[in-house]
Amino acid sequence: MKEIIRADHSGFCFGVREAIAKAEAAVREYDKRIYSYGPLIHNKQVTDRLEKKGVRVIESPDEAECGAVVIIRSHGVGKRFYEIAEEKNWTLIDATCPFVARIHDLVRAADxxxxxxxxxGDANHPEVQGINGWCGNSAIIVGNSQTIPDMEAEHLFVVAQTTIPKRLFEGILEELKKQRKELSVNHTICSATENRQQSCMKTAQQVELMLVLGDRKSSNTKKLYDISKKYCNNTYFVENIEDLPLKEVEKCNRIGVAAGASTPECLIKEVIANMSENTLENNEMNSMDALMDEIEKSLRLPRSGEIVTGKIHQVTDREIIVNLGCKKDGIIPSDEITLEGDQKLTDLYHEGDEIQAKVVKTDDGDGSILLSKKKLEIGEHWDEINQALEDKSNIEVKVVRPVNGGVIAAYKEVSGFIPLSQLSDHYVENVDEFIGQTLTVKVSRVDLRRGKAVFSHKQYLNEEKNKRIAEIWEGLSVDDVVEGTVMRFTDYGAFVDIGGIDGLLHISEISWGKLKHPQEVLSIGDKIRVKVLSMNQEKGKISLGLKQNQPEPWSVINEKYDVGQIVNGKVVQLKEYGAFVELEPGLDGLVHISEVAHKRVGNIADELSVGQEVAAKILEIDQDRRRISLSIKEALDEMPQPEEEVSETYEEEAEPADVPAEEAAMEVEETSEEA
Incomplete structure (x- = not known):
């Protein structure tokens, strides 16, 4: 008995599935020639099928006329292509894989x-060429660690082709680090690619023979083949059913199957079915069995809920009659097909077209089988929702109506629930503001059996916020000066928003002078420029400084102050030996008690008070010891006095203060150190 093991994560990835869906929708929407710039995906079976439906592949923009409908392939294109599209007035259908589009944004911003x-990545791959087009084709492209060129640039902004092996990417990064390059690394390898490669490797290690399915032009499929060959020497590349090595398959009991991201499900199922049914002994019976199957199929009626494929026999404005190859025809009424605006059935469908639908009833009362395209689409929409849950990708939903505890939101033909707590990243008091809005959401839960889905807009907002925060961390460095907004105060400082991240501006880093509270110089909402003093991304902490934007007062004191100069200041501290006067934040001078007045002062508090504005003369500046000696009485001598206020002249010198000047100077030094 043969055992066939299908590798996990095989077949269409999310980006490929979306690209094909957009192309199929374009065929239905536009009644004219549609162009695909380059193959939509790297699979000839798929592109041939689309071509039969009217999607023609072009290799140059010159091949499409002005006003044409043009699909951008899933690999993406450069910036110049969009400019050409605008010049030629094309209707663009952008089928670029979301993961590739993100790389375009990163590269554009870096450029x-x-x-x-x-x-x-591979310089010849269309994805790499498209990425390069978003930085003016100025990128350095490295395919392996042996081809790294000599580079003048010391700082490199690194991205990766989505389909390259992780080991290759990491090996090149190691080589770049050996060259002492400063790297901004963006891990842009698609998780679906990495998962597909891991599951291929795991399967190849378990089997006697390995089949890798897909187009030979597909980069990710070729990499799967290389990985499989490394772990299972008996590996075969299968591009179509004719490539299936049945004689080799017959010799083995455990067979593995892996498929690239652009490999259609029909090929995977066809290969597995052929291996399950074919042996060397029964090959001759295949034609007879096929004939018997056709006879049996013509007699058997499809069951309710079954998905059937047939050819259109007739189309009217009311219904489509489908030949299903059995004794009854299928009928699809117009209300079982999604029509937009003034569309008619005859606009979208024609005699001889192949059509797929879901069986509603095996007898509609008139002897026909009742079919529905809508119910089939709903099934496809459920698949898309389920895929979004697995991929952790985003979908867009429209909020339809409020219900207890949240809202109902529609994804195409499927309704889901958004809990009130998941509507936003902040508290929502009234859901009415969301009704009618289109929201980007994450899929939180899917219950296919009960037909229920739960969405979260909050998860999406938090993810986007985390991306922005990560980008901010990547763009920040110690000593950078950035603009921020004062958000809130604490006793020990202020928190400043610097573009999405809060940094702490400690009270000691706000001013060169002493502050009791940040509110003395700052207000909520103030826009200020701050310097990044330290960063700890693991703990999410950033320390900021404001005073560093101004020179430290003592470093430039000789540029602003001279001995003999009369200065104004504010009394900030009283001691028994004198008063400290602040000339500017971070710069205090001492007025010894003997220099306060021309009379003997016993208690300095009788003459001065904290907060009082005074004028004083600079007696001495000692920059090394950070001391300034001031005199109020000498400043009074030099200031003009009104005639009626002639100062009293003392015949005797004022008695010295109780505290000697040398002891006061020692305490000044201690006070300066505390400051």
């Missing part, structure tokens, strides 16, 4: 900042 972009 605008003047950074040197380095792409790890």
């Amino acid at each position: 605008e900042k003047g950074e040197q972009v380095l792409i790890v």
